[in-house]
Amino acid sequence: MPVAELRGVTKRYGPVEALRGIDLSIAPGELLALLGPNGAGKTTAVRILLGLAAPTSGEATIFGYHPASRQAKLRRGALLQVGRVPETLKVREHIELFSSYYEKPLPIAETIAAAGLAGIENRLFGALSGGQKQRVLFALAICGNPDLLFLDEPTVGLDVESRRALWARIRGFVARGGSVLLTTHYLDEADALAHRVAVIDRGRIAAEGTPAEIKAQTGTSVLEDAFLAIMKENGNALEEVLQ
């Protein structure tokens, strides 16, 4: 059974069709990267799988459960893009709070170690650097010992060192058998981390396969070139793709 699945999912916001019939599934232990230009429907797909939005038609499940159900929530964690995180709480307090939501959370010390937060666990969130803040959000996503992680643009705005450090954390999670749905604008990130890539464009899946397959399909050697080739083939204006 797939750990997460979208079957024939459409989503309409008024006159806008954000998703026009998407089938997507994540296998146990798999890291699936969802790629696509801005407004392609990546975030909508993630929101539906998190139970934060309902599909207009079609079905979404997490471990066979409704995405907004408690059973689904207990087995997944999510790192989302957020405008502001409460700044007057210490790293450890944030982690202790989110751990209390779960029935079988990781020990706090283990979460702190797995997210690379040792030594700064007693700092206020507001006093952290950008990379440290993202690692705290990563800690909140993994503290419940989930089987499935949602990472929505986890490394946006980070310097190279912090990005690589977070990659190592993500690989660590997958190495322990976890599944991941990653959305990213950084194609080298998808290339480095993903077992499988799905390219979404204007609400439809435009291409799907391992990074190697996608590159072979388009006769390119870098995922970024493959992505541009798919977008071009799909009739997108290049300017739109590059922004």
Place this chain on the structure above:
Amino acid sequence: MNRAYWMESKTELLKMARLKQYSISTVAFPLMFYCFFALAMGPYSQGGISMSRYLLATYGAFGVMGATLYAFGAGVAVERGLGWLEVKRASPMPPAAYFVAKGVVSLTFGALVVTLLFALGAIFGGVRMPAGQWLLMWGALVAGAIPFGAIGLAIGSFAGPNSAAGVVNMIYLPMAFCGGLWMPIEILPKALQHLAPWLPSYHFGQIALAILHVPVHGSVLGHVEALVGFGLIFAGVAWIGQSRDREKAYG
């Protein structure tokens, strides 16, 4: 489950206590105003009651209103508008825990303001009354956080994250003044006195004053009913706002 409620409340309390714009202003302003208008004006009296006694009731009401309206109004608006509430909704947090925690913060800070005001009144204002009366007024003032929590949640469910604090100020301060919480309602212009019964702040103040045996307008039961009514109306408005958010999600 119960542990999540406990942790949510404890963490929210820590978070707000460290947030100086909340903790300092909600506690300091009512105390400061009480010093200016009650203690400094000691010799004046209203209806045979010293200002320090009369305004103890109304600034207590003012303090509880502030602690509650900011915790719910500004707190929910910011977390809803800037994505944090969504992170929590995606997590297995029991949905009610979020609102219970805001209520715990309101009650705690409300109780703190009222207790400090009572100490000021007793020590520097020469206010004396039987222990039962002190307790009754303390309880009535702190309980006032409940209807104002509903009003705050209604504001927080509609206001934008950047404007919420301003919106709360624009509602809170005029409502306190026109409801007779800054100075006795009898001193206010007649037009405002006629407006006052439409404000929840007025009814809250009148209940606290009745406990001091100050002659009040209307019956205490009538004021309690009015507050319950305001609480229910705004709980309804808040419900509409919250389900609008959910519909955006599930709709």
